[in-house]
Amino acid sequence: MANTEKPSLRWIPISKLEIWEEANVRKINASTRLEELAENIRANGIEHPLLVRELRGRFKIFAGQRRYLASKLIGMDPLPCRVYLRLSLDDAILLSLSENAFTRQMSPADKADAVKTLLKRYGSKKEVCRTLGIRPSNLPVYLGYHGLPGEAKEMVDNGLFNMQFAVGVAAKFRRDDAMEILRAVSRTKKRSVDRGLLVAAVGRASGSETLAEIRAGMRREGTAVLSLQLHMDPADLRRLQKMADKKRLGMEGLVSSILQRSLRRA
Structure with a gap:
């Protein structure tokens, strides 16, 4: 009551x-x-x-x-x-x-705890979503946070990437492969081409690949360009196009040079 x-x-x-x-x-x-x-x-x-x-x-x-x-x-x-x-x-x-009010000031861990607490009390996912004002499609993400390895939770809490990405990778890949992928993504700069390429490749993967196999797939230049167009922020794409025009490389040539540099650092 x-x-x-x-x-x-x-x-x-x-x-x-x-x-x-x-x-x-x-x-x-x-x-x-x-x-x-x-x-x-x-x-x-x-x-x-x-x-x-x-x-x-x-x-x-x-x-x-x-x-x-x-x-x-x-x-x-x-x-x-x-x-x-x-x-x-x-x-x-x-x-x-x-x-x-489920504000931005609440940490990912606090939000996940709130969802878990209300679900235990109400027993209804619909009621939890109504109370917290979240979409039903986002509920599995908050519930999945508790299943992440401690290191992955720490990465999310430190803002290295969002909860949805971490939970998705953990659900898709084997545990050791998932952690290797998350570590690799955490070492890239946010909103960078390097990150955009890697995240796009992870998104296309079936879940059976290792990080090394994903990186091998990234070497396909045409796929890399398509990945940028599908996964990068439009503003970032415009900046990248300006850079390509300035260097007179074309989009594919610029992406190729960035990709090769990224893979050499890996």
């Missing part, structure tokens, strides 16, 4: 506040850029009260932990809180999710 309790607004001494770890959906990077938030709070105060549950004289924060940590930096005390007295862990998680 959904929580119907109406919280009371109270000013709570910071010494009585503590983070409710199990209920917070933002567990990764919660302490980053706190100085900037602290200065904003110093200038404007806390616009949105923290959400807390009172338990035996302590107040457990389940939404607003960054505001709490930033306030501690500048010595702000007490803090405005909306206090719940009868709130289950599940309902606290739902409220925490509602406040964070």
Whole structure:
């Protein structure tokens, strides 16, 4: 049954506040850029009260932990809180999710955890998608994150490539081959021709190939040009065409030179 309790607004001494770890959906990077938030709070105060549950004289924060940590930096005390007295862990998680609204500030790991938590509670993929505002086609990506090897999760969390790419590679290739491919992609620059060529080749692969076999296939110059046209951002393609015109190589000649340089570095 959904929580119907109406919280009371109270000013709570910071010494009585503590983070409710199990209920917070933002567990990764919660302490980053706190100085900037602290200065904003110093200038404007806390616009949105923290959400807390009172338990035996302590107040457990389940939404607003960054505001709490930033306030501690500048010595702000007490803090405005909306206090719940009868709130289950599940309902606290739902409220925490509602406040964070599946924002960009949530890490990939936090988003995947949120999907897993709501699916366990609702048992309905449709309801999870409705609650979080995500497409049904994206749900397997978030669920697949938990099946990634630890190293692959770390690459996603560090922004080396997105979750969808990592989960797709892990599902398509054998585990060792998948990790070798992900490592190779992580060593290329984002939005570079090198990355575009490699990602395109990985996308065309059947899943039985090794990285070496994929690279061998990349040596087919005509396929490489087609891959660029199909997989690269249009703006990047225009820049590449200008470069080809300037060097008087033509698109195929430019791609060939870039491809050979990339393969020599591999």
